Amino acid sequence: MRLPEELTLPDGMIPEETTDPPVTPRDAATVVLLRDGPTGPEAFLQRRVRGMPFAGGMTAFPGGGVDPRDEEASIAWNGPEPEHWARRLGCGTDLARALVCAAVRETFEEAGVLLAGESPDHVVTDTERYDAERHALVSKELSLAGMLRSHGLVLRADLLVPWSNWVTPEMEPRRYDTRFFVTTVPEGQRADARTGEAAEAYWRTPEDALADWRAGHNGLLPPTWVTLSELAEHEDVAGALRAERSIDKVVPKIVRQDGAWRVVLPEPPDRES
Template sequence: MRELPDELVLPASMVPSTPTGPPVEPRDAATVVLVRDGDRGIEAFLLRRVAGMAFAGGMTVFPGGGVDPRDADTSVAWSGPAPGWWASKFACSPELAVALVCAAVRETFEESGVLLAGPSAATVVADTTPYAAARAALVARELSFARFLADEGLVLRADLLRPWANWVTPPEEPRRYDTRFFVALLPEGQKADGATTEASDAVWQRPADALADWKAGRRALMPPTWVTLTEVDELGSVGAVLDESREVSKIIPKIVRDGDVLRVVLP
């Protein structure tokens, strides 16, 4: 595991100065690194979370969020690697693997408007605007993702995702997530809009430029985002990212208090 730069610190307020009890059990979550070919090379889709949010407020992140219990619905029409394959990649049960893949696709749709699904196992929708009402209902938890796909006659395209990493929030933090990271190419014809109340702005950006913005103080990055952007930048192209063979293991950082800031130490 690479070392984090000395400049990558977090506000001391993110973690209580004294433990309030045993570590919180992490909640399962999924994050998707959307990539595309830009005019100057590979770009990633980034959201700046609204300042003041309970978790990672003001931070620049990839689309993602917690698993909804309904994401485990096995009635979903599915194309691509079977749940058992995903389970082997993320060292989890096939049941949880279904939920993680569905959460990844659902959260990406909710937060960016990008939908990794199509009318058949070999197609992807090119325009997601007809599903705007369903998107809002998904955000409001008035509709399950499985029900949405069934109502619209859509097949989840698990084959468009690639497993990337597994980050677990340090035990010192009051809100913890066991987050599986995926990568996916923006489907042809679709647009990422970032129309979510959880983000103050959204942008496609070259990883190198996002890292430069962080270094200049224009963006705040969590360690998993910094590491992922660095990895994608080093690979250099969409093809290399999608073809990357990854051995995924849990990464559980430690937090060290250093005066008014927190330093994150990777294993």
Template sequence: MVDERSASAFDPASVPVKDASTVMLVRDSVRGIEVFLLRRVVGMDFAGGMTVFPGGGVDRSDSEASLRWTGRDVEWWAKRFDVTPARAQALVLAAVRETFEECGVLLAGRDPDSVLADTAPHAQARRQLEDRELSFSDFLTREGLVLRADLLRPWARWITPLGERRRYDTHFFVAAAPEGQNADGATSEAEQVLWQTPAEALAHWKSGRSVLLPPTWAQLTDLSKYATVAEILAGDPEIPTIAPIMSRTDTGIHIAFDGDEGYYEDGGPHPWANRDDI
């Protein structure tokens, strides 16, 4: 039950908007492209129980890092996401770091033209990163690794609507899963992980077996239009900043955004139907 006093004292406008990065790992299969998804542990402060892509908030250490990097420079990333170069660097580092923390996939190699074939030897460092006992730049430097920013592509940008108790300016990336590396669920934040085609993930949601936030639904819908990973990586999507509007209706909470009619008409469960904390 929501504490009415704490609910009434809540000031939505006072909630800071923090930068976050999310990575859609994709791979080719006989059934078409597949994307890696996690179902977050129920009870987590943000998106508990939701099916999401790997990702999380930017750390201060991500913007302060000095490390070897290959691929487009930070100015290019800054222009694509319409942010400052410092924020762009932090977003790219957070994308690679969070992917490693949450599913063990590391977009880095011994040199600018290689990528690790096996990340198992770095299991301890992965736990230290998740526990914030080790910075990502220190880890890469210690192991002599080059961050492979060239394996990432910018994809979308969504801001958590006003009214949530945690808000993020989330920048979506897409990357092909490196050959030989195994995406797993060895993280305290995931209850279940799986590879699904975008169509399967959407059907799973429509049947009530999972819950998708609008940004996840929108990206899965977008990815379902592609036949191969190569087509996805060759894409050059526009990246407008999407800022949904949350409001209370007679049937619960409604999240309004461009294309929301498809989200609601598709008939999947919506996590705001019985929200009473705004």
């Protein structure tokens, strides 16, 4: 997929001096929450607070870096085992477990959606009773494993679908190796904007979110723009969740062209070779 000519990066986002050697990316997870709307699937988007060290003011999906405690093996787990996720995500088993747990934790911290239940086939419907735990997770006073254990909850890894893998360009001072997941909001739950990292949050169809970008109403980084464009190809949430995708690591480059900073995507791998 080629990025449009209009998709440029703000000058203030690009460092005046690059780091040599490049900074090692931090592992992270991003989750695209989906729901079916009147005209097709809608995605939950957040406009990040301006002044944040990474992607301040940009519109993005919930997500964040892996916490070392996300690797805790004591978490009650339903769905494909970490070995399966390791094969799908192209990483080791411990990291695969941590990425799935980070996806669940960040989704709860930033959007109030909890992918867990009291049994392997159950998902909680009332997440407000876990408000204190949500704040404790944000402040790192509590781990996801500790929260789930204390309430007898099972992590629902089966509700997550891997989507893509993006790595921040080498010239950036803050770099992330981010696995993107998609899921749907469980019945009875509601995504909210009660996070200190977002100035606002809302639902948009991918087409409308891209139209907002073209009109200058939001700022999108390339991974968000590409993900929205891919989701726009699906008629409903079920279709997006069934999509067969290869999770290839995408490492863009940043170049200066025509007086603007542009992102160049690598050529896709040759599947027949």
